[in-house]
Amino acid sequence: MLKIKIPMDNETKVLSLILSSVIVLMAVLSPNHFLRIETFQGMAFQLPELGLLSLAMMISMLTGGINLSIIATTNISAITAALILKAWIIPDVPASTDIWIVMIAIIAALGISVLVGLLNGFLISVINIPPIIATLGTMKLLQGLAFIITKGYVISGMPDSIKFIGNGKVAGIPMPFILFVVFAFLMAGYLNHTATGFNIFMFGSNPIATFFSGTNNKRVIIETYMISGLYCGMAAIIMMSRFNSAKAGYGESYLLVTILAAVLGGVKAEGGFGRVKGLVLSLIILQIMSIGLNLLGVSAFLTIAFWGLIMITAMIIHYILEQRSLLRLSTEKSEVESWKSNA
């Protein structure tokens, strides 16, 4: 008999369960509004920013670190790009050089964000500052810098040529979503099929063992934070183009949500474990909940409270599953008892 077996880890099982129940719940509660193509299109426009930022957070969490500077990095990159575009492109007068200037702006934004990543990586690996403090420091530094550059004003009125990135559609699929899918696959490929990707997981599980296996730990950390920065830069371009503006302090509420998304997606805060697949599932859950509750006319703050509740529920389910699998594996009951009290 043919038996199709899809390999599913606990993580994916729990997430798929939550996802399907959320979809069914929304479809039952609000069938006329929820099950429409526009709803999903709207989602596809909103998801990518949070998605790219969560990927940036995820890769730093895989090494057992954290990157608190993602939002500040995003804003400083967006401001850089916006300043270049404003300075060199005359609005409403299309010129043939526009496309080059847009390219330069995008490269500048990505360049700045990678540089920030380099700084973070340097502080963490060479100077030896714990990641949470190092990135808290760069966060403050960049927030301050963004305020100093913009004096708190909004830089708005981007040229049309860049608006396509944030608002355009290819065959009915929003452009940001396409970018997100591409970058999610790139991240998955990088993590699962390159040596550095493998080392990132290793470092997260045990830095000292990784060192003794002949890995250059400093390089792994610096590369991790540079990639984390690169994804912030990508989010910056999409955000700037979608909002048609850049400003110090945009999207600050995203910071803690990216941690939630990553952890809900199965990324361990201690490092070493986590998959892009899980993260994407958890992002879709969060997005469906926020859109669905919005359609039901529920306050955005209740949605936030729900996110917290889901988070805790997922962690508790996790804990119970882990305990069970440990019970199955171990022959001695005392082992489990000691795990219970120690872990």
Add this chain to the structure above:
Amino acid sequence: MKKLFKYHETYLVIIIIFLSFIITSVNSNFMTAENMFDLLKSNSFIGILAIGTLLVLISGGIDISFAAIATVSQYVMALVIINIGGNIFTALMVAVLVGTILGMMNGVLVYNFRIPSIIATIATMNIYYGLLIVFTGGKWIYSLPDWFRNFAEIRLLTFHTSGGLPYGLSVVTFIWILIIIAAVVILNYTLLGRSIYALGGDRKSCLRIGFNIFFTETFVYSFMGLVAGIAGVVQALLIQTIAPNAIVGKELDVIAAVVLGGASLTGGKGSIFGALLGVALLAILRNGMTLMAVPAVWFEFLVGIVIIVSVGFSSYQQKLKSHKTSIIETAD
């Protein structure tokens, strides 16, 4: 003398003296008793939260939800004293009760389900704050009772400036001092304090020694909640209005101050004195910028520099030290 330079606190004191010297040379108003008492009053809110945060950090955890807890307890306190009445003690009791319960929930989640503390408290922060806004509609409260307003003006010590204006040790600062004393006693003179350090140093050893980890961990988070409740009242006393969005967002500032003071995020390390110096450093920096007429936009930037340089300096030294003592070249 040489021994002094082993402590992170020594460097902080040097930086603070150096900074004070610069500020005083630009504006002599800095080194006046009036300004100092004013600083002690306006920073008591951050200072109180820093004490709670320090205990959580020493135990090896982190709490992101204390700003939300402070907001919720402050709001409940305001609703109680406006609708039912009472005095400053009922206000404090209500806030402390609400804060402790919310903090205890964090502790239970962290202990019973092994949820990493940063995750558990981000989640509860969202829940506490989200529900508060849903139930209250995010309304500001302006109509605090008169006795509440008057209480904030009480001074335990009063001096007069040459112009005849009164200044002195505010009752708000006094609350802060009481909490500092309580925390010093707990950390340095009780078994509970030892168990907090032990828990942060090595969880397994702490358990084997026979400490009741459940009690210690729940205590730490409950204490954070208690302190956040008091901080909520103090903030209301200082500002005299209650805005649900006034405190949320300050979490990382407080943690930054405590970390500046030498507390380690991996746990087991940190002192009250250091945490207070961290708070003082940031307070003096902000105050000094105002006195030296530096535009306010530079503040965050300078805070970033101070964090990176100060923590970087001590981390780098620690790294060099561990290189010297290790037999083989180990990973960082």
